[in-house]
Amino acid sequence: MSLYLYNTAARRKELFVPIDPTHVGMYVCGPTVYDRAHIGNARPVVVFDTLYRLLKRLYPKVTYVRNITDVDDKINARAKEAGEPISALTARTTKDYHDDMGALNALTPDVEPRATAHIPQMLDMIGQLIKNGNAYEAEGHVLFSISSMDDYGALSGRSMDEMIAGARVEVAPYKRDAGDFVLWKPSSDDLPGWDSPYGRGRPGWHLECSAMSREYLGMTFDIHGGGQDLVFPHHENERAQSQCANHKPFARYWLHNGFLQVEGEKMSKSLGNFFTVNDLLATAPGEAIRLTLLSAHYHQPIDWTAEGLKQSRAAMDRFYLALRAVEDVPAEPAKTLPAEMLAALEDDLNTPLAISHLHDIAGRLNKAKTIDEKIELKSALLAAGDVLGILQQPVDQWFRWTPAGGSALTDDEIEDLVQRRLQARKDRDFAEADRIRQELTDKGVLLEDGPGGTQWRRG
Numbered sequence: 404m405s406l407y408l409y410n411t412a413a414r415r416k417e418l419f420v421p422i423d424p425t426h427v428g429m430y431v432c433g434p435t436v437y438d439r440a441h442i443g444n445a446r447p448v449v450v451f452d453t454l455y456r457l458l459k460r461l462y463p464k465v466t467y468v469r470n471i472t473d474v475d476d477k478i479n480a481r482a483k484e485a486g487e488p489i490s491a492l493t494a495r496t497t498k499d500y501h502d503d504m505g506a507l508n509a510l511t512p513d514v515e516p517r518a519t520a521h522i523p524q525m526l527d528m529i530g531q532l533i534k535n536g537n538a539y540e541a542e543g544h545v546l547f548s549i550s551s552m553d554d555y556g557a558l559s560g561r562s563m564d565e566m567i568a569g570a571r572v573e574v575a576p577y578k579r580d581a582g583d584f585v586l587w588k589p590s591s592d593d594l595p596g597w598d599s600p601y602g603r604g605r606p607g608w609h610l611e612c613s614a615m616s617r618e619y620l621g622m623t624f625d626i627h628g629g630g631q632d633l634v635f636p637h638h639e640n641e642r643a644q645s646q647c648a649n650h651k652p653f654a655r656y657w658l659h660n661g662f663l664q665v666e667g668e669k670m671s672k673s674l675g676n677f678f679t680v681n682d683l684l685a686t687a688p689g690e691a692i693r694l695t696l697l698s699a700h701y702h703q704p705i706d707w708t709a710e711g712l713k714q715s716r717a718a719m720d721r722f723y724l725a726l727r728a729v730e731d732v733p734a735e736p737a738k739t740l741p742a743e744m745l746a747a748l749e750d751d752l753n754t755p756l757a758i759s760h761l762h763d764i765a766g767r768l769n770k771a772k773t774i775d776e777k778i779e780l781k782s783a784l785l786a787a788g789d790v791l792g793i794l795q796q797p798v799d800q801w802f803r804w805t806p807a808g809g810s811a812l813t814d815d816e817i818e819d820l821v822q823r824r825l826q827a828r829k830d831r832d833f834a835e836a837d838r839i840r841q842e843l844t845d846k847g848v849l850l851e852d853g854p855g856g857t858q859w860r861r862g
């Protein structure tokens with residue numbers, strides 16, 4: 404076993420050596436729950452879910468922690484705008500997030516800590532940072548002093564000037580350095596706040612990940628992930644807080660996914676190219692969306708296109724058709740990950756290569772003659788699908804997917820028409836049989852007559 408991962412901190416691919424080979428720890432920054440997740444937000448979820456699935460195959464135990472940021476100024480602003488209590492907004496958005504990511508076959512992380520449930524741990528860390536001379540109080544705030552850390556900036560590799568420009572930090576007279584960032588800030592009575600030695604207030608965003616990763620994975624852990632935009636300032640600051648509070652190294656491998664853009668442009672509401680996962684789930688099955696997200700290497704940018712989604716859907720059709728042809732063949736799905744799949748994924752999660760292997764396996768399964776070959780290749784296809792988080796549903800269910808809110812025929816109506824066509828054929832009324840087939844085609848249902856009877860699927 405030799406897993407290689409591109410480590411942002413080292414700026415190269417490195418052999419992954421866990422601290423404890425019997426138990427791997429991974430922390431991924433999760434959503435700020437004020438709005439439905441967009442397709443860009445789904446990229447880290449699907450990428451790190453795929454890594455989680457791979458790690459679970461390679462190591463006896465994996466603890467995957469992904470936080471929920473449920474205290475944030477964007478949440479406060481949105482709740483106020485909508486006249487909705489903050490707790491209702493965050494609970495609803497968290498549920499939507501779970502539903503949307505579940506539809507993309509993302510497994511539930513082992514721990515999903517909410518920031519608001521970990522305020523004591525955050526205050527504890529602030530106390531340590533003050534004691535260690537890395538943080539100071541000023542006008543009800545507690546700030547991290549970046550000049551107190553020798554290698555601040557080592558993760559992102561930026562110069563101090565770049566960091567200050569990049570952080571777009573609030574210029575405040577009480578800051579010692581322009582780049583100093585907030586650990587704790589005062590809350591007015593109408594905003595969420597907790598009592599603390601520094602007055603009633605709320606935590607800075609970076610602090611929650613330092614406190615919660617320590618709580619669930621310890622001071623030093625294996626993998627820390629997120630989107631590329633988080634390298635600076637978020638991850639740089641997490642690292643600064645944790646290392647200065649703990650006097651121990653923090654995450655050992657830093658993984659960052661590249662950004663998603665849409666049809667060649669930055670996704671934005673004003674350009675009309677902004678899609679939530681929920682929007683897309685109304686137009687395509689979750690597994691097709693997931694396959695599209697995995698079709699580029701995670702480290703590279705990805706261009707989301709309607710054409711790409713269409714191609715992924717056609718690829719999924721092909722995989723499921725291959726499985727449909729061997730529905731009666733037994734298989735051992737979880738057991739055998741084909742060697743070439745493993746090699747592709749162990750090479751810094753090369754999912755485009757893994758998907759091309761999947762096509763190859765499906766092609767070989769289509770041509771397989773003997774039962775032994777069929778068992779082996781069906782098992783291989785299912786195992787390969789499992790590690791990529793696709794091919795997880797019964798074949799019929801895949802083909803019977805309907806767009807949400809569409810005026811498509813129900814399963815019962817289709818079955819009824821299929822039976823009526825069959826009867827017409829028995830009665831040798833071929834004109835009527837053809838008419839029914841055409842009616843189904845017009846309504847987006849394709850028929851395939853085979854030795855075992857007539858199969859239908861939504862096209």
Ligand code: AMP
Binds near residue numbers: 447660663670
């Ligand atoms: P946010 O809710 O903005 O903190 O983002 C949640 C996660 O989605 C973070 O890991 C971001 O890096 C990631 N993310 C946000 N926008 C994109 C995008 N367009 N492409 C890829 N990842 C993104």
Ligand code: ZN
Binds near residue numbers: 432433637
């Ligand atoms: Zn974080």
